[in-house]
Amino acid sequence: MTTTLTTVPSETATGPAHAPRQLRWLIRLHRPALLVGAALVLLTGAALLWLGGPFTDASATAWKQYNACSFDENCSYDQDAILRYKGVYNYTTYAVLAVPFLVAAWAGGSLTGRETESGTTRLAWTQGVSPARWLASRLAFPAVLTLAATGLLALLHRLAWTAAEGRVDTALSWDHTPTFYANGTVLVALALAGLAAGVLAGLLLRRAMAALAAAAVALGALWAAVHAALPRLWPAITEVSSLRDGPRGDGILVGQGVVTADGDRLAAPCYTSTLPGCEASLSDVHAVSFYRDIHPAAHYWPLQLVASGIVLAVAALATLAAFRLLRRRTGKAAG
Known part of the structure; x- marks a missing residue:
């Protein structure tokens, strides 16, 4: 009667034992x-x-x-x-x-x-x-x-x-x-x-x-x-507000400025129209409103x-x- 011995490959034999x-x-x-x-x-x-x-x-x-x-x-x-x-x-x-x-x-x-x-x-x-x-x-x-x-x-x-x-x-x-x-x-x-x-x-x-x-x-x-x-990393939302109210919107600020009569976005020369000289500066750039791009809580x-x-x-x-x-x-x- 002949007994056959099966040799297990070393990688298989040692693999599970070595992990623990x-x-x-x-x-x-x-x-x-x-x-x-x-x-x-x-x-x-x-x-x-x-x-x-x-x-x-x-x-x-x-x-x-x-x-x-x-x-x-x-x-x-x-x-x-x-x-x-x-x-x-x-x-x-x-x-x-x-x-x-x-x-x-x-x-x-x-x-x-x-x-x-x-x-x-x-x-x-x-x-x-x-x-x-x-x-x-x-x-x-x-x-x-x-x-x-x-x-x-x-x-x-x-x-x-x-x-x-x-x-x-x-x-x-x-x-x-x-x-x-x-x-x-x-x-x-x-x-x-x-x-x-x-x-x-x-x-x-x-x-x-x-x-x-x-x-x-x-x-x-x-x-x-x-x-x-x-x-x-995610599209922001835009809040538009009047020049008298100033920029509106809470959250992570992406950008803000003014919107002109032609719809262009520009950097705002100031953000409070009630301050002396601010209203004239806004008029010089033909601003009609403020805008603010933000990420809200949502x-x-x-x-x-x-x-x-x-x-x-x-x-x-x-x-x-x-x-x-x-x-x-x-x-x-x-x-």
Whole structure:
């Protein structure tokens, strides 16, 4: 009787076994950073819950007291509650906005930069883990964590901001720049782009500190470019008003000026016809009305989603560039 032994190809045999091993190694290697990150997310999330609950309620009550005073000098209201809400809102908003930069710095300085600088990557590749699989493990699991953390913080921030609408007189509007980004999907997309930029910088520079700085700067440049292009990512609406009323319309400003009798749009020499000399200046350019191109509140989600799509496309390109760079450096082993 002849026994036939079937040999399993090494890639198939080692593939499934190496995935969990790589994940365990990744968690063990970056456990301090993961614990610190989890603590920061929990603390910021708790602060946002507190902001949207007791702080908002106390501030709303204080504003009711203040508005009922009717300029009575002896009237009392809880000014500390108003100031406390404003301070906590600002601190938590900027803490949420810092998350993409923290992800980029960690991805560049520790996730890939430190490993390529120390040479531990080549040690891993000699133990049956292909470079492509090593890189995939540095992207997949951190991307899931990044998506979950930033998505949760953006949701909690939006809930806290919504809780103050119509109740707190000093609550910031939707188009306030930090509030706009902290409330939506662009924040999540930027965090994922920061992860991809950090991984690419670590592979490219192979120095932890240099990669950390490069990833943070690259993310800042991307954010600035998206912010500059934001008003033109979706068609604006035009509000036309009389010269006596002045420009009208609230939201993200795209452009404004005057409309002439011929229907041409010109830059306005002034915007308040009641000021001395303004009426004559408007007459000189034959202005008949003011116009203002704006994005109203209804454009919030279209702007968020289009901007998020652009940022995610950049993140995908950075990820592709990282795999191509690794393949070029390692040859067939990266395949």
